[in-house]
Amino acid sequence: MKLAVLGLGNMGSALAHCLLKSGHDVSVWNRTPEKAEVFAEVGATICSSPNDAIAASDFVIICIKSHTETVELVNGLSFSLEGKTICDMSTGDTSDADRLVAILEKQGAGYMLGMINAYPSGIGGDETTILTVGSAGTWDRYGSVIGNLGGKSAHVGEKPAALAALFAGLFTVRQGFMFGMIYGALVCQKAGIPMQVYADQLPATIKLVKDYHDLFARTVPTEDYDNAEASLKVYAMAQEDALKTYLSLNAPADFIRLMHDRTKTAWDDGHGDRQLTSLVQHMTDA
Numbered sequence: 001m002k003l004a005v006l007g008l009g010n011m012g013s014a015l016a017h018c019l020l021k022s023g024h025d026v027s028v029w030n031r032t033p034e035k036a037e038v039f040a041e042v043g044a045t046i047c048s049s050p051n052d053a054i055a056a057s058d059f060v061i062i063c064i065k066s067h068t069e070t071v072e073l074v075n076g077l078s079f080s081l082e083g084k085t086i087c088d089m090s091t092g093d094t095s096d097a098d099r100l101v102a103i104l105e106k107q108g109a110g111y112m113l114g115m116i117n118a119y120p121s122g123i124g125g126d127e128t129t130i131l132t133v134g135s136a137g138t139w140d141r142y143g144s145v146i147g148n149l150g151g152k153s154a155h156v157g158e159k160p161a162a163l164a165a166l167f168a169g170l171f172t173v174r175q176g177f178m179f180g181m182i183y184g185a186l187v188c189q190k191a192g193i194p195m196q197v198y199a200d201q202l203p204a205t206i207k208l209v210k211d212y213h214d215l216f217a218r219t220v221p222t223e224d225y226d227n228a229e230a231s232l233k234v235y236a237m238a239q240e241d242a243l244k245t246y247l248s249l250n251a252p253a254d255f256i257r258l259m260h261d262r263t264k265t266a267w268d269d270g271h272g273d274r275q276l277t278s279l280v281q282h283m284t285d286a
């Protein structure tokens with residue numbers, strides 16, 4: 001299998017080095033040619049244009065500024081991409097990703113888009129994740145190449161929106177946690193609790209987040225929300241207590257109010273004895 005890496009910035013260089021180390025046959029190209037020179041010493045074929053690199057390869061990884069530049073690059077090629085598979089690892093929005101996929105499909109090329117969840121130093125790691133979407137069969141053919149770059153890599157669907165939605169969904173988890181700490185700090189500050197005391201108490205609470213994940217993973221994929229150890233109505237009552245505390249201390253209460261409103265509505269609709277995670281089902285059906 002012949003591979004190419006187009007774009008040898010920090011990330012593209014890491015990808016190319018990793019593939020070469022894994023024993024692949026790799027052609028490389030970079031807009032500023034000097035950055036490509038070092039790859040001659042490690043066995044890559046240096047190409048003077050994207051055309052040459054793509055012509056020499058079956059699977060082409062592009063890692064440049066963003067999807068916008070990849071669309072320009074692909075539009076500037078002087079031959080058909082029929083039979084090639086193009087994998088864009090550049091970051092970008094979904095409209096550019098859709099545009100790129102449409103161009104590649106029109107030319108009869110396979111496509112893959114990858115979201116790299118790592119710094120360049122993490123490329124090649126067993127725990128590194130690159131999430132991909134791609135046209136039918138591309139993961140079967142080239143998933144092992146992506147697996148070389150990140151041991152925990154996965155294929156998550158065909159359409160670019162799947163990648164964007166997964167990013168949004170996972171980002172929301174991290175941001176929800178961050179905003180929880182921020183709002184928590186505000187209510188504690190109002191009560192005169194030193195921020196160091198609050199910060200010192202967070203690790204014990206963070207340990208419970210693991211239990212939250214276990215419960216989520218056990219119940220949401222199977223939609224088995226019965227036999228709750230702590231039921232949704234118990235959470236609703238605790239949220240109401242917390243909401244009252246925020247209000248009585250005049251702390252910003254919109255975050256906890258949102259949680260309480262959602263939970264109380266599900267309780268009112270008959271989910272009171274179920275798991276809190278049954279909110280996924282309730283809010284889907286609402």
Ligand SMILES: NC(=O)c1ccc[n+]([C@@H]2O[C@H](COP(=O)([O-])OP(=O)(O)OC[C@H]3O[C@@H](n4cnc5c(N)ncnc54)[C@H](OP(=O)(O)O)[C@@H]3O)[C@@H](O)[C@H]2O)c1
Pocket residue numbers: 007008009010011012013030031032035063064065066069073089090091092116117118119120
């Ligand atoms: N670095 C990270 O930690 C990281 C993590 C995840 C994802 N990414 C994504 O990986 C992509 C590359 O990031 P990077 O860190 O490697 O950036 P970088 O070090 O700044 O390198 C940018 C690369 O893009 C090329 N480039 C820019 N505009 C171009 C154009 N119009 N035509 C052709 N090539 C062009 C540059 O070529 P020249 O050398 O000629 O300027 C260079 O090879 C970005 O989309 C980034 O979001 C990076």
